[in-house]
Each structure stands twice: as structure tokens, then as C-alpha cells.
Amino acid sequence: xxxxxxxxxxxxxxxxxxxxxxxxxxxxxxxxxxxxxxxxxxxxxxxxxxxxxxxxxxxxxxxxxxxxxxxxxxxxxxxxxxxxxxxxxxxxxxxxx
Amino acid sequence: xxxxxxxxxxxxxxxxxxxxxxxxxxxxxxxxxxxxxxxxxxxxxxxxxxxxxxxxxxxxxxxxxxxxxxxxxxxxxxxxxxxxxxxxxxxxxxxxxxxxxxxxxxxxxxxxxxxxxxxxxxxxxxxxxxxxxxxxxxxxxxxxxxxxxxxxxxxxxxxxxxxxxxxxxxxxxxxxxxxxxxxxxxxxxxxxxxxxxxxx
Numbered sequence: 472x473x474x475x476x477x478x479x480x481x482x483x484x485x486x487x488x489x490x491x492x493x494x495x496x497x498x499x500x501x502x503x504x505x506x507x508x509x510x511x512x513x514x515x516x517x518x519x520x521x522x523x524x525x526x527x528x529x530x531x532x533x534x535x536x537x538x539x540x541x542x543x544x545x546x547x548x549x550x551x552x553x554x555x556x557x558x559x560x561x562x563x564x565x566x567x568x
Numbered sequence: 569x570x571x572x573x574x575x576x577x578x579x580x581x582x583x584x585x586x587x588x589x590x591x592x593x594x595x596x597x598x599x600x601x602x603x604x605x606x607x608x609x610x611x612x613x614x615x616x617x618x619x620x621x622x623x624x625x626x627x628x629x630x631x632x633x634x635x636x637x638x639x640x641x642x643x644x645x646x647x648x649x650x651x652x653x654x655x656x657x658x659x660x661x662x663x664x665x666x667x668x669x670x671x672x673x674x675x676x677x678x679x680x681x682x683x684x685x686x687x688x689x690x691x692x693x694x695x696x697x698x699x700x701x702x703x704x705x706x707x708x709x710x711x712x713x714x715x716x717x718x719x720x721x722x723x724x725x726x727x728x729x730x731x732x733x734x735x736x737x738x739x740x741x742x743x744x745x746x747x748x749x750x751x752x753x754x755x756x757x758x759x760x761x762x763x764x765x766x767x768x
Contacts, residue, residue, distance in 0.1 A: 475679075476759055478606045482613020490618040496611055503608040504674045505578040510601045511677060511693065512582020514686040521687050522587070528687065531658075532666070532694035535651050539667045539695075540702050540722045542647025544714040546639035547721035554632040 572697070572730070575674055579693065598682060605678055609759065612675075616756075626749050633717070633746045637753035640721045641761070644670065662688055665765035669696040670724030671703070671731075672758045679759065683766035699724060703731045707738045716740065720747045725758055727751035 486493065515521050521528070648667025652660035666688065669676025673696030681689030703710075703723040710718040716739040723731040728751025735747050 475606060475609050475763060478609040479613040479759060482610040483617035484613075485610075486614035486617025487620065488617075489614075490620065493614065493618045496615045496618065500608065500611045500615060501574075503604055503611060504575060504678075507601060507604050507608065507678045508575055508579040508674060508693075509582040509585075510597050510604070511681050511686060511689055512579040512584075513586040514582075514597050514601075514681065515579075515690050516583035516586020516588075518586070518686060521690060522583075524687075525690070528691050529694050531655065532691045533698055534655075535648060535663055535666050535691070536695045536698035536702065538647040538651045539644040539724075540699060540710075542645075542650075543640040543643035543721035543724070544710060544718040546643030546646075547636065547717040548714045550633075550635060550639045551715035551717045554630070557632060 572700070576697070598686075601678065602682055605682060608675075608678070622748070622752065625745060626752075629745050629749055633743075634749060636717055636720060636746060637750045637757070640670075640724060640750065640754060641668075641757055643721065644668070644724070645761075661765050661768055665762050666692045666695050668758065668761035668765055669699075670726075670754045670758055671696050671699040672725040672755060673697045673700065675758055676762050679762045680766060683763065700726050700730060704734055707731075707734050711738045716743060717746070720750050723747075723751070725751060725755040728755060 486496075644667045645664050648664045649660050651667075652658055652663035655663065662684065665680055665684065666676070669680075669692050673693050676696055677689045677693035680692040699722070703719055703726065706722075707719040710722055714721075719731070719735050719739055720727050720743065723735060727735060727747045732744070732747055732751070736744055739747070
């Protein structure tokens with residue numbers, strides 16, 4: 472775990488120090504992501520157990536995605552109501568809290 | 569969108585290669601994958617570090633709305649944990665790790681494959697692609713029922729780039745900085761949360 476995060480943080484420092492001289496980083500990132508997803512696909516394609524349950528894995532994925540969207544939206548709604556209540560009370564009565 | 573199609577194309581090409589042989593190499597593939605992942609994280613770090621301009625934009629942020637990335641993370645993880653309780657063959661940390669991808673499907677699926685295997689990695693890939701698609705397709709409905717912040721929360725780590733145009737259109741120009749900040753924080757949280765949830 473710390474190896475990977477260590478790479479990211481040292482990258483941050485390198486990026487900041489060399490910020491004037493860097494070009495094409497996003498292209499390299501894209502190539503690496505494509506390579507990694509190719510490798511993931513390779514592993515999945517060669518694994519009969521995963522290939523035969525791809526449909527149920529997809530359903531599971533759909534369930535998790537829908538739940539996560541709902542959960543974060545409900546929390547966002549609560550934050551929105553709290554933040555706008557604060558704004559309204561501020562504009563209607565200046566001397567209150 | 570073009571980028572997403574290229575990425576999905578690479579995944580499908582990999583599946584085809586896997587189906588037509590070299591199946592016994594799975595452990596070596598994930599070894600190579602780990603080194604490429606380290607290279608990728610180095611590059612992600614470099615790209616974040618080389619753009620200090622982004623911090624200047626955050627000065628005009630409404631401090632209360634700056635809490636949004638944290639409510640998104642909390643809401644996502646709570647909901648994912650509930651799904652983990654419902655699915656008998658998955659642990660709570662499994663589904664939370666998938667959810668913690670926050671729509672950043674490329675990175676999260678790679679992490680989860682490295683730490684938990686290709687099966688859960690595939691679930692993470694599909695699940696986080698669906699999260700981005702839901703945001704792109706359902707933003708008008710989300711705004712209507714869950715306030716203007718909802719599409720930003722739904723977009724997770726993508727609200728800095730791929731889903732920003734649609735969010736700007738339906739939530740309004742005034743929330744662009746919130747959306748950028750939200751994307752930045754959740755994006756940054758993905759490697760930490762996913763690796764943490766995979767290691768407990």
C-alpha cells in the first residue's frame with residue numbers, strides 16, 4: 472500500500488520541482504492506463520471462472536454503483552439544505568448568530 | 569468520452585488475448601501490472617504537482633460547500649457498506665473498496681486487481697464506469713430531486729474533468745469551483761481509501 476502511495480507523493484514533489492520543463496505527462500498517463508486495463512482484460516479473459524460469471528459481476532457492479540450514487544446524493548441534499556438555511560438566516564436577520 | 573472508449577477498447581482487447589491462450593500466466597501478468605501501476609502513480613503525482621495553479625482557484629470557494637467531497641465520500645462508503653451487508657459472498661470492505669473508486673474506474677480497478685484479484689477488479693471497473701455514466705445521463709433528474717449539488721456528488725472523482733461540462737450546464741456556473749474542488753479532493757482520496765480498504 473505504502474509503496475504505491477509513496478510513488479505518487481514523490482511524483483508530486485518531482486512534478487512541482489520540474490513544473491517548467493514538463494510536457495506530455497497526460498499522454499504517458501493515458502498509455503499506462505491503457506496498458507494496465509489491457510493487462511486486467513488479459514487476466515479476466517484467461518480466467519474461466521470470471522468469464523462465466525461476467526453477467527452476475529455486471530449486475531453486482533450496477534447495484535454498487537446505484538447505491539453509491541444514491542448515498543452520496545442523499546448526503547449532498549442534506550448538505551445543500553444545511554448550507555442554504557445558513558445563507559437565508561444570514562440575509563434575513565443580520566444580528567443573529 | 570473518446571478517452572473512455574479507448575480505455576474500454578484496451579480492456580476488451582485484453583479479454584480477447586486472454587481467451588485465445590496464455591491463460592496460465594495470470595500471476596506474472598499481475599506482477600507486471602504492479603510495476604506499471606507504480607509508474608502510473610508516479611506520473612499521476614507529477615501531473616498534480618506540476619499544476620500549482622489549481623490551488624489559486626480554490627480561494628473563492630464557499631467554505632460550507634467545501635464540505636461536499638467529504639459528504640460524498642461518507643455517503644458513498646455508507647451505501648457501499650450496506651450493499652456489502654446484502655451480498656452474502658462479498659465482505660463489507662470488498663464493496664466499500666469498489667465504491668471508494670468514486671467513478672475513477674481506471675485507477676480503482678487496477679488497485680483492486682492488484683490487491684484483491686481480477687474478479688473484484690472487474691466489478692470495480694464496471695461499477696465505476698456505470699457511476700460516470702449515471703452522472704452523464706441522469707444529471708437533470710438528480711438536480712431536480714437532490715439539489716444542485718447532487719450531480720457533483722454523483723460524479724465523484726470525475727467532476728474535475730469528464731463530467732464537468734454537464735454539471736456546469738445543469739447546476740450552473742456558480743458551482744464550477746465547488747465541482748473542481750470536489751473532483752480534486754475525491755480524486756486524491758481514491759488511492760488512499762481503496763488501498764486502505766483492500767488491506768483491512
